[in-house]
Amino acid sequence: MEDAAGDLKQALPNVCDGIQIHVEVHQKSSSVAKKEDIRMSVLKLLNRHNIVFGDYKWTEFDDPFLNNNVQSVAIVDTELKLKERQPIDLSTSSLSLHIFHLNEEGPTSENLEEENEDITAAHHWVLPAGPPGTGKTSLCKALAQKLTIRLSYRYRYGQLIEINSHSLFSKWFSESGKLVTKMFQKIQELVDDRDALVFVLIDEVESLTAARSAFKAGTEPSDAIRVVNAVLTQIDQIKRYPNVVILTTSNITEKIDMAFVDRTDIKQYIGPPSTAAIFRIYLSCLEELMKCQIIYPRQQLLTLRELEMIGFIENNVSRLSLVLKEISRKSEGLGGRVLRKLPFLAHALYIQSPSVTMTTFLQALSLAVDKQFEEKKNLADCV
Incomplete structure (x- = not known):
């Protein structure tokens, strides 16, 4: 495995190393494992996958200990560290692990x-x-x-x-x-x-x-x-x-x-979500729908960072992600609440079966976006 990682690093001459990387580890609410034991297992995971292309999240693990005790391991905030879009070598980076439980009692x-x-x-x-x-x-x-x-x-x-x-x-x-x-x-x-x-x-x-x-x-x-x-x-x-x-x-x-x-010390204007933010919103919704098998079979979807790494070239792996990118582009101007509801509306309005392929669902999502803008225009015309 180490030789393979070395070969990958040689194939990527612009690999970035020597920076601080934050890793957020979501410990399962049922887990009573010691943080130090979780830390050691996560470090082993990161050692096996030490070249990453920006933010990344693991939710399934080969290690039984991690499967039993950890909900997710996420590499986060890499865009704040990197001015250029190059891969990251975790083995030479300074890793800060943050292990936490989520409080599930509600407000x-x-x-x-x-x-x-x-x-x-x-x-x-x-x-x-x-x-x-x-x-x-x-x-x-x-x-x-x-x-x-x-x-x-x-x-x-x-x-x-x-x-x-x-x-x-x-x-x-x-x-x-x-x-x-x-x-x-x-x-x-x-x-x-x-x-x-x-x-x-x-x-x-x-x-x-x-x-x-x-x-x-x-x-x-x-x-x-x-x-x-x-x-x-x-x-x-x-x-x-x-x-x-x-x-x-x-x-x-x-x-x-x-x-x-x-x-006030900091004043920050928050405008409508950008294309990149919309893409992430849709991507998280689609991941949930695949997890529930409403979208089936599971399809690999690339992040925007991964699409950039391959120059947005269309192939069998990137095709669906590029379709989602285009849907995200034409969704600009919609607010966050509407964007979260659109996958639900797409399923309710245009899909008549309990399970659907990703290709068909993206077609429905595109239609739902068009309908949303049409309704906004009709409302504006009525005012």
Whole structure:
């Protein structure tokens, strides 16, 4: 096996080595194996497959120990390391292994009492806790997942508090600011645990931080102004702690109070998914459908990186992947939620059998994309 790997490296003169590679190892929830034993088995796996072409994921293993204890082994974030699209030699790279369990209990609710009424003010996850999605909120959750895994040597677990912005507006005048303070007091209790990395996610943050300049001056400040003041005060208090990260999303940034904007360290615009992102979304959906044998028999699909490595040349191995790339290209402009639903719609609208070949399914997916744009145009014409 080592000789074969050496021959492969000689055949690829531009192999990249000597860089740091992150390997995320998802330990099965039922596994009680020691992390060091898993680490040794994963290193043996990587030693047998030491030339990779970018990000790669194993979900099936020849090693019985890995099959029994590991859900997946993934080489991740290689695009952040490489400016050029060359293969990677793992044997000469610095490997950082991150072994983790996923919490499968789901979120709990954080309730606040007001006038004999329970208000669900936030949802609370123990991280890491499941697969991320594709929208702004899901990207924030994915970032929380990633940092929890990467910083597991420093923090034993992560906590994610997703604040329900709309619930914090009380039907009782002047009570909303008090509810915000109560919510952050609960968050403070989590932050006091130095073994936890705490993420506070405020979705649609403009609901809590509306620009105060938009309100007319009066003898008493409006409830909305009280809420903004309370949010700013509470954020100033908890951001001093090293184990807390505040994440927010907004669709109407011009409505946010400038005092809040000035407090943000990183502002990132998230546009519609690119062709490459759409390709990955579709690819993950197709993998799931093959796993469930809705698409059968299983077909090998190349990643975009692998297609680039062969110069997008069409052959028996690349043909279906190139078809998927073209479908991804014409899907540009669709949002993440729609893209996730399209494989389901393709099956529901154009496939009349419980099992279908990949070729037929891709034809149906292409038709579903066309139909989606047609419906968007019809709706626009009606406005």
